[in-house]
Amino acid sequence: MTLRHFFLVLMVVSIWAFNNVAIKWGLLDLPPLFMTFMRFVVVALVLIPFTRITRAQLPWLAALAFTFGFMHFSLLFVGISYTDAGTGAVLVQLGTPIAMLLAWVILKEKLTLMQLSGIAISLSGVVVLTGSPTIPNWWVLALLLTSACGWAISNLIVKKAPPIKPLTMTGWLSFMAIPIVGVTSWLTEAHQIDALLHASWRGWFGILYSAIASSVVAYSLWYALLKKYNVNLLMPYSLLTPVLAVIMGVLVLGDSMNMFKIIGSLLVICGTAIAVINIRRLRMHARFPRLPLRRKRQP
Structure with a gap:
């Protein structure tokens, strides 16, 4: 990997990590579901005019609007409103091992003993995290785990769906999620417009950063x-996202640290790394750089 691309990768994972800080700032001024609704409005306005979909893609995008738009994003915003940025980021990282388990059960994809061990380690991290005071109630944990499941289910839908360009998918699922999240916010929250009109820079920054930057x-x-590098080479860098989110939460938001949070986060992140990184193929590529790595389809 060139030095320029290395710094680009670090910039991307840093943007994703800081998104959790931006969400926490936004939630100081806005109800979580309404903030999610506004995020989807901005994404749709930015992307829809430049993308087109086919009739065959429509039902798959509608499904993603619920699993990715509502289950993942809405419940993530609601969950983070009750916990700190780092804990939320770590728990949502479980979407990766959950997706692997669902693919094993539903799509009959094979899992090695090493991958199963990594998944077990990740899940043990959740057990440790339950002892952290940063998770005040069991239902907060349930919300964030459901958010992770929404991300995992979305991966399975993408695998079965006809090909859809990534930004086209992002724009149209956001557009279709607007009524789902909007109605839910209207039924469960109050004074949304008033909150938006009186929001400080933090509220607007949370919306715009989550929509445009992230x-x-x-x-x-x-x-x-x-397009330039194999998934197995980039995946280790993506695992830096929850690590950086925890660090940024402490430095920017003043989030607390405790042994439950530290040990639980390490178990989740290390277990996910063991589950997803193909160490054998990375070693082969290191010994034989011209040997092409098998490219996996990305959700």
């Missing part, structure tokens, strides 16, 4: 890098 800019750069 979704449009970061994912555009990430998929451009995927």
Whole structure:
């Protein structure tokens, strides 16, 4: 990997990590579901005019609007409103091992003993995290785990769906998620418009950063890098996201640290790394650089 691309990768994972800080800032002024709604409005306005979909893609995008738009993003915003940025980022990272388990059960994809061991380590991290005071109630943990499941289910849908360009998918699922999240916010929250009109720079920054920087800019750069490098080479860098989110939460937001959070986070991140990184193929590529790595399809 060239030095320029290395710094691009670090910039992308840093953008994703800081997104959790931006969300926490936004939630100081806005209800979580309404903030999610506004995020989807901005993403749709930015991307829809430049993208087109086919009739065959429509039902798959509608499904993603619920699993990725509502289950993942809405519940992530609600969950983070009750915990700190780092804990939320770590728990949502479980979407990766959960996706692997679902693919094993539903799609009959094979898992090695090493991958199963990594998944078990990740899940043990959740058990440790339950002892952290940063998770005040069991239902907060349930919300964030459901958010991770939404991300995992979305991966399975993308695998079965007809090909859809990444930014096209982002724009249209955001557009279709607007009524789902909007109605939910209207039924469960109050004074949304008043909150938006009186929001400080933090509220607007949370919306715009989550929509433009985290979704449009970061994912555009990430998929451009995927065209040049194999998934197995980029995946270790993506695992830095929850690590950086924890550090940024402490430095920027003043989040607390405790042994449950430290040990639980390490178990989740290390277990996920063991589950997803193909060490054998990386070693082969290191010994024989001209040997092409098998490219996996990205969700």
